[in-house]
Amino acid sequence: MHEVIVCEKPTSAEKIAKALSPSAKKKVYNKKVKYWELKKGSKDITVVSAVGHLYSLTPDNPKDKVYFDLHWAPAYEVNKRGSGFTKDYVRAIKKLGRNADSYIHACDYDTEGTLIGYNALKYACGQENLDKVSRMKFSTLTKKDLLEAYDNRIELDMNQVDTGIARHVLDYYFGVNISKALMKSVSNAKHRFLKLSAGRVQTPTLSILVEREKEIKDFVPEPYWLIKAVVEGNIEVNHIDGKIFDRDRAEEIMTKCQGKDAIVDRISFSNSTTKPPVPFNLGGLQSEAYNVFGFSPKKTQTIAQNLYTSGYTSYPRTSSQKLPESLDFKSIFTQLGYDGEFKKHIDQLPSKLKPNNGKKDDAAHPAIHPTGILPQGLSKDDKKIYELIVYRFISVFFEAAKFETMSATLDIEGEKFRFKRRRVTHKGWMEHYPFRKIDDEIFPDIKEDDLMKVLELISDEKETKPPARYNQASLIKELEKRELGTKATRADIIDKLYDRKYITGTQQIEVNQLGENMIDTLSIYCNNLTSEELTRDLQIKLDGISNNKSTRREIIDEGEKDVKVILEDITKNSNEIGSKLYESYQESNIIGTCPTCGGNLVKRYSPKTKSSFVGCANYPDCTTSYSIPKGTNFLKKTCEKCGLPIISFGKPRQRACLDSNCGKDKTKIHKPTEVGKCPNCGKPLLKRSGRYGEFIGCKGFPKCKFTCSVDELESKLK
């Protein structure tokens, strides 16, 4: 009897194989794809694995104007870029998973996992009617759970399969068709191509950012005053009222207290503790890496994936903030202890290892943790993430940090002022997590009724501030809170918004005019796409399929009808929509004013030279243009000499005027002068002028690449 077990990813295949038989043999297909062979009773079992979705939706007829007729095709054929690695896995499953006597679907027990296994069984193993298929249902990859799941297999839940299919189809219907319609409106109205996209997750995400921009724009700042005094010992004390919005009151306090001394009114002490942090889930790691190292969530995710595939850390795409006891902490610490730096901390661990687990859980994976295998030769950035994971893992086992707080109230002519100092009395976990600053202030030596000289009395006029813009880490947190996207896709969604030029800015995300116009446009024609309504709707509909209240066909037909209404609306107003989108796109690209005609200077892309340049928007009437180095940023500052924007470019970043000839005598630099013969090819050598000043280059460029600095010329010619 031959049995084939299909898993979601190689690591779960390994765990399942080893759980079923400790003597399972690891094999490799075509030098790339791992699989396992084992014997159990009379059965010869082959454990193969997918790598996530192996099949993607694609239109039956790509030439159709709208896509409602779709079928599944291998992912590597549909998305040529990015899914190439799935090809070997599909081949391996096709080769190893044919003509078995029985099949087991052992992918993650969730909607996507169910579909991943279903498609693999249907299209790669040829199990169309599923009569030989059973399903393993497990919530962790521990041996106990897996054996139980194997012994108590259930029937494949076709409602769950249909739920997955409907999710894919509806996202395709809305996303691809509406994106296409928007791009078409631009090409109809302006005869230009603009890469645009909309979708169930990316559009509400953009909308959150636009909403914040509006709050900032509408914000009316209110003046307030902060009154503080500096007393003996350079201690800053703040007036007890905090923000004072009444100017008269602020002035009253100032006049009253001017030139008067302070008396210590009351001193009190209190104790507090700070618990250790919780173990990392993906969002937590992304957020911490952003705050500590400034890494983008995408970068952190890529590094975490590398560390995982290299065997140094656990599976990164988890929501769990819990470390289950089944993990064998002791042996992980023993191995980590071979590193001298880690050992210093591990040696101080309490004898009873109990992690400070967080609330969030994940059915399939524990929180991110080191495996114990010590890495070698990691790049600088990989090492940073690895150490962050290790120290977080260590610190969650330590006791809380303890603090003592001193609060003092001072009296100046009946007005109360106060200050607080906090000092650490027991560092606890903080001593073992080097990424947090520890508050440790000195308590001044004062007692109640002391008279203190006021050295300075200050009234600071301030303004209330609008809410802060999101950064990538705070946006990911917001998406988690609103349950938009998944842990695996949130960083990609944000990247996509940058890629489409909807948003810009790294420290703070700002929305471009194009992004704002997308939301304005879509909120008119399909409000449920800009809000989170579509995701909520989808969830309700999918739940309907799961519990037999509706069928996949009904839900998909409904979606088709909804999308068709939206598409009709967009087509009707195509001209207006297209014009506005393109114009807003151009506005986003305005970087200054043309010195020749006063028009707008815009950043453009030349497909011929595959490079960006700056040109006048009035082209061809005005032909003013400037070349720019790769990776140029336009700063808000302008050149003092000519008023053009200052650009930053290169590594390390340097700044210069957009006009590389700014401030130079133009008659000289445009005529390269001959200064000798090229030592490489014999052609004339020319003194040229570039962005970085004068240099010597061969006339035979680009065939001959000889260059040197003006100073080097003499020695090179010898």
Place this chain on the structure above:
DNA sequence: GCAAGGTC
């Protein structure tokens, strides 16, 4: 050319 969701 276009989505969102898995994964290396």
